[in-house]
Amino acid sequence: MLVLEMGCGNSKVLPEASKKSYVSVVQSLVAFSKGHEDDDEPKKQKKKQKSPWFSTSVDNPHLGSSSKQQIKQRQEWNKVPRYKDKFEPRVTARYDIKALIGRGSFSRVVRVEHRATHQPFAIKMMEVEAPEGREVCDSELAVLQRVSHANVIQLVEVFQFPQRVYMVLELATGGELLDRVVSRGHFTERDATQAIQMILAALAYLHNLGITHRDLKPENLLYYHPGADSRLLVTDFGLSAFASTLTGCEVSERSNEETGESWSLRTTCGTPEYMAPEVLLRRPYSCAVDMWALGVIAYILLSGTVPFEDDSRSRLYRSIVRGKYSFRGNPWPSVSNLAKDFILRLLVLDPATRLTAEQAVRHPWVVTMASSSSMMNLHRSISQNLRQRASRSSSRCPSSTTTSSTDASSLGRLMPPETKPKQQQQGRAAGLIQPQRAIQPRARGHKEHQHHPTKALDSREG
Numbered sequence: 001m002l003v004l005e006m007g008c009g010n011s012k013v014l015p016e017a018s019k020k021s022y023v024s025v026v027q028s029l030v031a032f033s034k035g036h037e038d039d040d041e042p043k044k045q046k047k048k049q050k051s052p053w054f055s056t057s058v059d060n061p062h063l064g065s066s067s068k069q070q071i072k073q074r075q076e077w078n079k080v081p082r083y084k085d086k087f088e089p090r091v092t093a094r095y096d097i098k099a100l101i102g103r104g105s106f107s108r109v110v111r112v113e114h115r116a117t118h119q120p121f122a123i124k125m126m127e128v129e130a131p132e133g134r135e136v137c138d139s140e141l142a143v144l145q146r147v148s149h150a151n152v153i154q155l156v157e158v159f160q161f162p163q164r165v166y167m168v169l170e171l172a173t174g175g176e177l178l179d180r181v182v183s184r185g186h187f188t189e190r191d192a193t194q195a196i197q198m199i200l201a202a203l204a205y206l207h208n209l210g211i212t213h214r215d216l217k218p219e220n221l222l223y224y225h226p227g228a229d230s231r232l233l234v235t236d237f238g239l240s241a242f243a244s245t246l247t248g249c250e251v252s253e254r255s256n257e258e259t260g261e262s263w264s265l266r267t268t269c270g271t272p273e274y275m276a277p278e279v280l281l282r283r284p285y286s287c288a289v290d291m292w293a294l295g296v297i298a299y300i301l302l303s304g305t306v307p308f309e310d311d312s313r314s315r316l317y318r319s320i321v322r323g324k325y326s327f328r329g330n331p332w333p334s335v336s337n338l339a340k341d342f343i344l345r346l347l348v349l350d351p352a353t354r355l356t357a358e359q360a361v362r363h364p365w366v367v368t369m370a371s372s373s374s375m376m377n378l379h380r381s382i383s384q385n386l387r388q389r390a391s392r393s394s395s396r397c398p399s400s401t402t403t404s405s406t407d408a409s410s411l412g413r414l415m416p417p418e419t420k421p422k423q424q425q426q427g428r429a430a431g432l433i434q435p436q437r438a439i440q441p442r443a444r445g446h447k448e449h450q451h452h453p454t455k456a457l458d459s460r461e462g
């Protein structure tokens with residue numbers, strides 16, 4: 001198993017609802033970053049253990065066996081006592097902290113064991129002292145506390161303290177979606193439909209509750225266990241939006257007409273390669289943005305390549321808003337037309353004509369589980385493409401070539417260069433994103449104006 005980190009093209013854009021909150025996010029990130037300087041971890045380890053394509057988790061005994069990985073695992077284990085010290089006694093009285101799984105911008109995730117039942121869980125510890133950490137945490141909790149679905153990560157319990165919130169989550173040990181594709185040695189369209197079906201089940205459920213994930217990508221899709229029959233779980237609701245007054249996507253669309261779009265989402269956020277055109281064009285948007293992201297995921301799953309890719313951020317955005325992509329190169333000639341039709345119906349510029357989750361579940365490619373496609377093994381081409389992209393990314397972004405270097409993908413937050421913490425400024429060299437102005441509400445009945453992508457997108461060049 002390769003141990004790779006590819007962060008260059010995959011930095012995340014956080015919401016920037018208002019200037020005030022933007023400034024707050026900056027302060028919070030600076031505060032959080034300062035907090036980290038007090039950490040007793042070696043500097044090299046100050047990053048989340050997550051790669052944007054495929055990776056090996058430090059805490060997953062089932063993934064990889066290289067000595068490099070074993071050393072890394074030992075290092076993580078050695079840190080456990082220090083991590084324990086940082087945890088509130090009320091939490092450690094109930095849960096035994098076993099190992100660090102990874103870290104996010106506002107969080108650390110550890111593997112724990114319930115002291116009484118010996119059941120394993122994950123605890124996501126979030127820093128909430130700064131109001132923005134609190135906001136991020138509250139919005140994630142708002143979603144997690146309302147959901148219960150086999151394909152959505154389950155919140156078990158929450159411990160709240162003034163400075164930190166501890167979310168006890170079910171533990172996913174099966175690795176990320178693309179890790180599994182690479183490690184299994186055999187992959188057909190049928191396998192792809194199995195994964196897509198599970199993602200769609202989660203999306204149909206979430207969208208029906210009025211929840212838009214807004215950061216759907218392979219790294220946020222984790223298998224519950226390493227077995228072939230594992231559930232796939234949608235995780236990381238840090239950017240998700242909850243429309244509490246609405247009951248679903250379709251309803252939102254109608255309310256939009258009736259209420260002057262008071263419902264719709266307007267903040268620009270997500271991960272560049274997966275961001276829908278309407279988000280980039282700063283138009284009010286809906287849960288259809290998740291369906292676009294699913295189209296990108298399906299494309300990657302079947303080919304190991306991305307539909308929209310460019311080293312230049314503005315060119316990448318331009319190709320997305322033009323919806324220009326192709327099915328060229330291997331293994332596309334071996335992929336069925338039905339699979340391509342599925343993707344074509346998701347990567348549709350107009351969100352109103354894009355398949356909804358309910359419709360996508362009924363697409364013949366999904367329903368028949370690709371029965372009319374050849375059972376050709378696409379694995380070789382897919383993993384070759386994934387590896388090629390990984391090495392291209394790491395050569396563009398030398399700081400993220402090893403598991404112990406700074407991962408630019410974890411630093412892609414909306415911060416002006418002068419206020420960015422040191423790590424962020426390093427990340428900027430790797431093409432991170434500049435702040436964006438908030439999307440202006442579109443007036444009711446407003447005619448779709450022809451946004452010039454170049455004009456609209458040039459300011460985003462990182």
Ligand SMILES: Nc1ncnc2c1ncn2[C@@H]1O[C@H](COP(=O)(O)OP(=O)(O)OP(=O)(O)O)[C@@H](O)[C@H]1O
Binds near residue numbers: 101170171
């Ligand atoms: N329940 C879980 N089981 C196993 N691993 C998990 C679980 N939740 C999160 N992780 C892993 O922990 C790491 C950190 O996740 P977290 O959601 O805190 O941050 P993130 O989403 O990666 O980063 P950011 O906060 O910047 O969006 C990731 O590698 C993720 O896959």
